[in-house]
């Protein structure tokens with residue numbers, strides 16, 4: 019992989035033919051206990067061979083294999099002697115390249131489809147029910163399997179819905195085994211990996227921790243390291259992992275920008291520190307942030323101010339630590355921890371060029387000694403793996419299981435100017451909503467639930483004998499796999515009712531609670 023390649027394990031490679039299927043496949047492969055990496059379909063056979071893959075999976079994609087400009091893969095990949103599974107477009111590509119036939123018969127299949135297994139189903143489908151419901155999304159069909167291949171399944175519209183050449187270790191399915199709607203999807207992937215490719219389940223959090231600890235020690239030597247804690251999962255886990263490796267050579271910095279939710283600062287300062295033993299410096303910058311946000315209502319401007327001030331506050335501590343290390347003649351501060359995850363690496367095209375950053379990229383005039391090397395111990399990991407590692411490291415569930423929370427915090431959940439008074443109102447309402455959702459056992463069903471204060475809107479209400487003229491609170495519960503798209507979560511009415519009653523009765527200046535029932539797109543998850 020890249021220079022910073024994160025693990026010694028040989029990967030199962032997922033070849034990306036487009037349309038975001040590859041990440042989900044890579045995650046499912048990891049769930050099967052096999053380390054996976056994603057490569058673009060433009061990788062040459064030599065580049066793929068260099069990664070020494072234990073298996074190859076060709077992903078789905080939106081094109082037709084015989085279309086001009088359709089994504090191709092170097093056909094020499096099929097001569098590498100590596101067990102290969104084709105999925106959807108990857109299945110068709112495999113069929114076409116190895117001498118089969120792909121045609122557009124006008125019979126399309128989208129969504130839930132009945133598949134019937136032929137014979138004993140071979141390695142891939144053996145032991146599964148003869149009739150099963152699978153998730154399809156294709157216009158073209160494999161009309162004829164390549165020579166030497168057995169047909170393993172059919173559907174009404176497709177004579178060749180799965181095939182295998184056991185001798186060469188080649189397999190393919192027309193449906194999407196990686197999506198939960200395919201009845202035995204995960205088993206198809208596991209049969210391929212464990213039986214077809216003969217791979218053991220040896221990718222787990224224990225191994226990742228041990229390997230990273232060793233790497234970090236090697237990278238850091240006796241230098242000192244700084245890490246910024248945001249209260250979120252990624253920074254909490256990356257910091258704890260680095261701490262496990264090098265102990266007090268690490269200093270964690272937590273900038274309290276005053277835009278946090280109720281109890282978050284205490285959670286970091288007390289629970290996190292207690293459970294990890296990390297040495298922590300908290301910067302109390304709430305007044306500075308609020309000062310700069312005074313009179314600002316434009317969302318982009320708010321984001322810019324918060325981002326800029328965050329860097330300023332963090333840099334000040336960095337400078338102090340660097341100066342302190344110099345004055346005391348101690349080891350130099352050379353590294354910065356970042357909680358970069360694998361999806362960020364994939365989306366930025368493999369992450370080349372991120373090995374060295376200047377932390378003062380946004381602020382001019384700071385000395386050159388703030389030139390850090392990055393430590394990114396989560397670069398190979400997906401979010402669920404990060405959570406598993408966090409649990410293994412003993413980080414409290416309240417932090418590890420936390421839903422995503424934006425860096426600019428409550429600053430972008432107050433529609434209108436951000437003031438201390440409004441922050442207090444929103445904090446109370448948000449705490450009530452979170453408490454009730456947790457109590458109702460709904461945390462796993464929700465990706466996140468922003469609670470938004472419409473500070474510039476007032477509506478008339480009645481409370482006791484009196485007229486009120488207060489603000490609405492918006493509940494925005496969403497379900498999502500990756501925050502790129504989302505749907506509003508259908509929360510039970512009694513839970514909504516409880517939240518609404520508690521907020522309107524208990525939070526001053528709020529006399530109305532409304533529910534946001536917009537998917538993404540068209541609405542974003544956050545309101546600003």
Ligand code: XMP
Pocket residue numbers: 321422423424425426466501538541542543544545546
């Ligand atoms: P949107 O509102 O764009 O949000 O649908 C997608 C996801 O990103 C989170 N988000 C942010 N996270 N800094 C962050 O660290 C930000 O500035 C930011 N803005 C949005 C949001 O909570 C959701 O999970």
